[in-house]
Amino acid sequence: MEKDQLFILDKWIKSYLNEKKTLNLAKNTIMNYKRVLDSFYQFYSLKDEENSINSIYDINREFILEYLNNLGNRSINTKNLHITVIKSFLSYISEHNKENIDLTAKLKGLSAKNVKSESESLSEYESELLEKYLLDKRYKKNFLNVRNRLLVKLLYYTGIRASELLSVKLEDITLLEEEGVYKIYIMGKGSKYRYVYIPVDLISDELTFIQEHFLEDEILHTKNSQRYIAVTQKG
Known part of the structure; x- marks a missing residue:
């Protein structure tokens, strides 16, 4: 396992939050984003120690579902807020990583109301086309x-x-x-x-x-x- 993956994830989080600061989002907004991403980072760190994930680019739907389950008995609204922020964060990585890796392809339709019942989603190619349309x-x-x-x-x-x-x-x-x-x-x-x-x-x-x-x-x-x-x- 690459030893610098936590460092890379931390750099992405800092870059993402810096962009939000540049966009002049409210201070409390930045703090809430950071709170969610700090929680996500701690979960990734735990999985990294267990050798159950090799790279941040391996983050997928199953990983996010496990993260949501790890939040325990948090309210649906809270879990949906985590999903929303993490989706935005992964979209940011997808848009800016040099390898052109799309981390959002398998997250379409994911929300707390259906985390236990998987539904048919777009193919990776379809999601890639949709992401390009939305970001263009x-x-x-x-x-x-x-x-x-x-x-x-x-x-x-x-x-x-x-x-x-x-x-x-x-x-x-x-x-x-x-x-x-x-x-x-x-x-x-x-x-x-x-x-x-x-x-x-x-x-x-x-x-x-x-x-x-x-x-x-x-x-x-x-x-x-x-x-x-x-x-x-x-x-």
Whole structure:
């Protein structure tokens, strides 16, 4: 086993957090991100000592599931927050590592509500294409393009169902500034609701654009004075 993997992981964590500081995220937000990643680092360190993982690039879905189980009886909201931050962190590594290794390919749809029941996910190739689409900044900024990117990000990074996404309104998305995440109200089957979380930096550009242009756009409209993100002229 390579002896410098903990050092490499620590460097990635510091680089990730430094980027968040550069983006002027709130101090409490950075502290919450660091708290989650410190917990993740300690778990990785334990697995490193057990010789059960050889490299940070071996982190996969099974590893994250084991980490979540290791959190014990933490609330679903807390576990989903850990998932959200770790997904964002692994996306950062995937985007910047020189080996072009994608650590997020097998994490699609992962959330605390289904950690014990694995579902079919995208292939690695499909996930790679999706990641490139989401990370590509070279796209025409019109309302539909930005709105569609927001919808795809919500599906990919939170693991909600497409049917659940249809009921999401702008008013359902709340900024938790201290935690550095958006809290999203989701209405599921049987009128049961829950919350999912996504880091601010993942969707802030798209969300700001949509909020600024919502009333100006003729394609997307309101239903009963509520602004549904996915609604078009056809309803």
